[in-house]
Amino acid sequence: MKKYPRMTLNERVQHLNLFINFTVLVITGFALKYPQAFWVSPFTEVPLGMTFRGLLHRLSGVAVLTLGGYHVLYLLFTDQGRRILRDMIPGIRDARDLWETLKNNLFINRPAKELKMGRFNFREKFEYLGLIWGTIVMAVTGFILWFKEPWLTNFPAWTYDVARAIHFYEAILATLTIIVWHFYSVVFDPEVYPMNWSWITGEMTEHEMELEHGLELERLKAREKEKAGETGADTGKAYPFYGKGGGKGSSARSIYSIIQDFNRDIKNWKGM
């Protein structure tokens, strides 16, 4: 099964970092809003638990922002990053893709229109934009709440109350977006279920590429042919900067191959 590179190791580490810190933020954040919920008892039953909660929340917040800063530098100053930036810019094509997908799903297009989407389809672009927006809003309001004394030296008290409200509701929006949009895209979508593993392995199968990034697949294949034609060998390198190219994955190989086999079995399940 041919594999296509999707995320470099650096990118996967960035994503994992974000994953962990976002989760910590969500848990420690909502723990303050719902202190009597059952899942908050680890904080409430322990002396200084709530103080620790606050510390964790701020630490994770700083971690996300540091990661964000690193990511911006990555986008600006590395080849991979610059390419991502270029491929992530949303356009009319994405709006069209979304609209056509919706029509397909509602059986308005009969037969369903085949859509070839680029390296990052409308789902990912939407997710990415949402992440930028959410991070900015949460960071700004978060800092107001954290450094209230200096802030309130220069601004009226009502800005604190407003920042608090925004911080809470944006948190709800962000958390629900991750659950409803992102988790569907990478877990519950029948075409990738039980999971799109590229966040660990860094690769996607040809089939997955076909379904979700058809245009990119075409482009890559054309490039391969070109390269093969030039040098007479299949270099197999999809992107010029990828070290080892498609195929070999990460060090989580052995664990992954078990999961991979399981994954394949589920996908090929034809019933009893």
Added chain:
Amino acid sequence: MRDFKEWAVFSGILSIALILSMAGGVWGADNSLCMGCHQDEALTRQDAQGAKILLYVSEAEFKKSVHGGLSCTDCHAQIKDEAHAAGGQKVRDRVECGTCHQNEAKEYRQSLHAKAIMKGTDAAAHCYDCHGTHAIYPVKDEKSMVHGANIEKTCNRCHSDTRFVKDHALGAGPTPGELFELSIHGQTGEVTCASCHGSHDLRSLIDPQSSIFRSNVTQTCGVCHPEIAKEFEESIHGVLAARGRSESPTCTTCHGIHGIKTKVAPESPVNERRIAMTTCPQCHAAERISETYGITTGQVKSYYDSFHGLSYQGGDTYSANCASCHGVHNIRPSSDPKSTIYKDNLQKTCGHCHPGASANFAKGKMHIAASIHAEEFGEKVAGWVRVVYILLIIVVIGGMVFFNFTDWLRKTIDKRPR
């Protein structure tokens, strides 16, 4: 003349001596006639309920007591002749301690116990119930039943006897004795029942001169806690309580009565964990009280929704509770310049925990409740933020749910085995 004069003086002295010796009341009086029968330990009589009453008197004990120099009939003055000694007839009337102890008797007659007796409850405390009968010692004497260390036991003989308490409807739940034993007052060993209730002047709860009458409680506690009492008297609660407002708390409302513990004890109502959960909200979140006094119940809810309230509910002891900002015994309305929450004092109050708190900290409403209908600007804006965001969430997330659901549906249908 000289002879007569001498004789007159002599006979005068003799008669006086005779009268005196007949009347008794001289130190080391002769009680042998009485003791003849009453030294018998088996001497008893039956009272109206049929219970046996011991009539034995230990002469040794009596001689050691404070009344030891008196004769029996000095107190048992009803016995005027030999009739009792001869026929063993029951003596009808009680001993009148007031014959000698007039001031105490006068005081006692106004007291709760005396009034109960007069109304017919003979089981209430008479003089001898607290002081003893034949073995009365001075108060300062350790053997006295009303010595500081013994008073509790004396009072609790009735007031912690569950049967007695039940029979005379003296209250339900743990007895005062049980509560007091565990309280901080009980453990210091310096406070006794009489410290707060008085002794001969122990009056009914509804007697305006009683030390435990509602309006007098602050004064009573103030005997040992004078600065706090003074502070409290000037506070809003103190002022209202003194005016007779029964909903306004006094010392006992917040601290308890017999079972007062220090504020570090978790069961104490003034423990920092309970102040904002129970002690203050029980009145300030009560609709009836709010309506009567024109205050709002929103303060409690808005506190619970604020950062301080949320963190506090999570168990944080650093977060502000009601007392942190409003004070404890010096609670005054925000319009009072001496109040911790007076507008010019707020910065300092907030500054206790937030060093660097600017004047802006204190501006605007503290107990905010975000609502688009609110009058305060901050509340209104936060209210609008809420409305807009909820709409946004419904539209955006709703849209996502719809989109993904249809996607899932289509893909599931397409994957059906054919």
